[in-house]
Amino acid sequence: MEALKKSKAMKVGGTQKEKGMSRKGKDRLFIAVCVLPAVLLFSLFILYPMAKGFMMSFYQYSGLGGEATFIGLKNFQTLFADPIFLTAMKNMVFVLVFFPLMTMVLAMLFAVMLTQGRLHQFEQKFFKMIIFFPNILSMVVIGVLFLYLYDYNLGLLNGFLDVVGFEVLKQTWLGQKSTVLWCLVATMVWQATGYYMVMYIAGINQIPVDLYEAADIDGASKRVQFFKITLPLLWQILRVTLVFFITGAFNLTFTFVTVMTSGGPNNASQVPLTYMYSQAFSNANYGYAMAIAVVVFILAITLSFMIQKLTDKDAIEF
Numbered sequence: 001m002e003a004l005k006k007s008k009a010m011k012v013g014g015t016q017k018e019k020g021m022s023r024k025g026k027d028r029l030f031i032a033v034c035v036l037p038a039v040l041l042f043s044l045f046i047l048y049p050m051a052k053g054f055m056m057s058f059y060q061y062s063g064l065g066g067e068a069t070f071i072g073l074k075n076f077q078t079l080f081a082d083p084i085f086l087t088a089m090k091n092m093v094f095v096l097v098f099f100p101l102m103t104m105v106l107a108m109l110f111a112v113m114l115t116q117g118r119l120h121q122f123e124q125k126f127f128k129m130i131i132f133f134p135n136i137l138s139m140v141v142i143g144v145l146f147l148y149l150y151d152y153n154l155g156l157l158n159g160f161l162d163v164v165g166f167e168v169l170k171q172t173w174l175g176q177k178s179t180v181l182w183c184l185v186a187t188m189v190w191q192a193t194g195y196y197m198v199m200y201i202a203g204i205n206q207i208p209v210d211l212y213e214a215a216d217i218d219g220a221s222k223r224v225q226f227f228k229i230t231l232p233l234l235w236q237i238l239r240v241t242l243v244f245f246i247t248g249a250f251n252l253t254f255t256f257v258t259v260m261t262s263g264g265p266n267n268a269s270q271v272p273l274t275y276m277y278s279q280a281f282s283n284a285n286y287g288y289a290m291a292i293a294v295v296v297f298i299l300a301i302t303l304s305f306m307i308q309k310l311t312d313k314d315a316i317e318f
Contacts (some may be wrong), residue, residue, distance in 0.1 A: 053290045053293055053294065056290040057075055057287060058072055058287075059287045060287050061286045063280060063284060063289075075287055075288050076291050076295075079288070079291050088267070088270040095184070095249050095253055096245075099192075099252075100242065102189045103193055104245070107195075108200055110127075112204070114128060114197075115201055128197075131193060132194035134194055142187065142191050143256050146187045150173040157173065174269075177266070180265065181269060184261070184269060187260070191252065196244075199237060202237075204230060207234075212225060212229065235313065239308065239311045239312075242307045246307070250296065251273075254274055263278070272292055272296045
């Protein structure tokens, strides 16, 4: 009898185990079915075009039909000897330095003022709305708006200089090499500051108030509190936003340069993506354009990786 009971127990245990394994298999199948559409869409619209672009960078191809001729690294050799591309890269370096710096400083300043300043709740909400508002506008609309703002005859900037008696400073802001990049960067900063301000506000609101109260008791000034408490505890958010600045800079420059300057005057505001676009769709030089895209992609990935490595440090827990 005891042997029979043991045998039945083993069968029951084995049946339960089989059911358990079957349940795990069904769970895995369900997860696979849920993930599969996203994987297919990502592969179709991201991975395949990316691989195709890399491949076409080794070909001479018009993009309008006809056969593509394999030319190896010739597109890249031509690219790094192309004075327009080198100018575009120099302009991009300028943007990558000043756009993140100016935007981060302004966004952090507004975030600290709105969270730690002596403002009523209504005032905080009002200024948040005003500062964030440019971020919800179309970049094309912003580009057209600033195009008229910088206009020599009708622009508000030159009009303001007229009113305050500084007519001597009036100039064609987008028509001079010395000012065009600064005007583009200012437009980008105006558009992006609110977005990063919201991110910094969210981070500051997570910092315990007790830390600031203890610092006040110890006699620490607001400046000391910012550099000793706020900045260290926001470090991980700052690292993330630095990567966003890199990708955002490439996207914003393409739109604003296309709308406001078309790369002028004399390529003084040309950037890699606008040059790529003109080569692909204006000059029917698709293979060369893909070579530019590959260089931009590698540059963006490399810069993002370097930023993460250079700014890497242990997160401060609180």
